[in-house]
Amino acid sequence: MSDRKTQFEKALLGLRSLVMSGEFTGSTRLPEVALADRLGLSRTPLRQAMDQLVSEGLLERIETGGCRAARFTLDDINDAIELRGVIEGTAARLAAERGADPAIMLDAERVLDRIDTALARPDHIDFDAYIIENAAFHQILSRLAGSQLMQREVDRVSRLPLASPSAFLREQELIPDFSASLLRAQHQHRAIVEAIRAREGARAEHLSREHARLARRNLDHLANAGPGVATRVPGLSLLSAE
Amino acid sequence: MSDRKTQFEKALLGLRSLVMSGEFTGSTRLPEVALADRLGLSRTPLRQAMDQLVSEGLLERIETGGCRAARFTLDDINDAIELRGVIEGTAARLAAERGADPAIMLDAERVLDRIDTALARPDHIDFDAYIIENAAFHQILSRLAGSQLMQREVDRVSRLPLASPSAFLREQELIPDFSASLLRAQHQHRAIVEAIRAREGARAEHLSREHARLARRNLDHLANAGPGVATRVPGLSLLSAE
């Protein structure tokens, strides 16, 4: 095999991006054979991928069989953000209380530097770099807590549908003072890392929650921009399925 | 089919109890065909169940293929308890802030009454009833938050390995003032429900965290009882795999 990826991984990536693209926003059942053909693999790995996405919450089972794209309410999205803040906050607190691996701390700070670079010019923000590095930062944060379990759960919750900040970025002009909002988020990142370094668990947790609150405020801006907006934002397009 | 359950559900239940029983504590790979035969079904639904248990964290993948029983450290267990408290606390706070469904509140209180009954005589506690009703309470708590997402995540986290209180119950004599500990937990349950009814979000969250702290204290008692104990407690037997 020239490709090192397993069929299952191909199915997972392909299906996820297909669903995220909003193609199945209508609540119809996802046809297995058609999708398998389209992705160039058999039903077996495709069904595995569907199971995985169901457990991630991106798809939901239908009583009569099969599954469809999950439909989200504004409460769902708010809760996803809330959860992310709470769980990441817990991870940050535990990291501070237990002491974090210096190597990982260095990684975190290096990523923060790259985010600084992406945000350097407020009028020409490098959005692509920001998205990537921001995701990397949260990934690294999950490794700071130490225990494998906490790491897994933080990763999980950051994959919760629509909790991703990329949706906001795609419609950044809707959010007043958008670049200021990104800068504030970056300052919070710095402060969290500093708190962990200073072994101030409570402060690290508090800051993570504030961070989530900022994300939710941005979401509110999007939601208040009217129903038309949701359909134009890839990640949020599922909203309109309601 | 006389049985209404799907093969997959049979596989999931059977495999979960098999793994929880500690039979695969050794880090050997779980043989698929043998297990499928033993549970009386084919490899397909068994593999589905394995995927599910991997995503629950009870099993872990092996690089070369297949999977084995996950091995947990004390940090993992502590984190699971920590997470449960934090997430349930968030759910309770949101329920209080948004207002909870009165019907579900009634359910919760009815379950609390049944727990009271199970704990009525400190010297003859009905452990089986307590385990069942206690699980039911946490299940109901997850429905109070309202949003589907939060409900799913609370359910998930309460299934996190070893976060279950049943392991403690099986070795109750090891924990000093064990019945007092159960009573305190029950009082916390009552207080959480009261806080939600009174719309005191912060208090509901705080109480849930205290609840988790109590569970961790019980765990410490078990852990300090020596390594031999872990192997005698079904849920904790995996500890000795380290």
Place this chain on the structure above:
DNA sequence: TAACGCATCTCTGTATACAGGATCGGGCTG
């Protein structure tokens, strides 16, 4: 006697075949 290599054999990952049930459309009937 120990180590290396080869053959075999088991096991996983994937594809495909099969069976039961649900859905949809057409025809029949009131």
Place this chain on the structure above:
DNA sequence: CAGCCCGATCCTGTATACAGAGATGCGTTA
């Protein structure tokens, strides 16, 4: 003309067949 019943078709859930990779054990050789 509307509603109901029935058959055909599609689709999911499950079982099984197949291919490739990894492990194991034995024989051979230094």
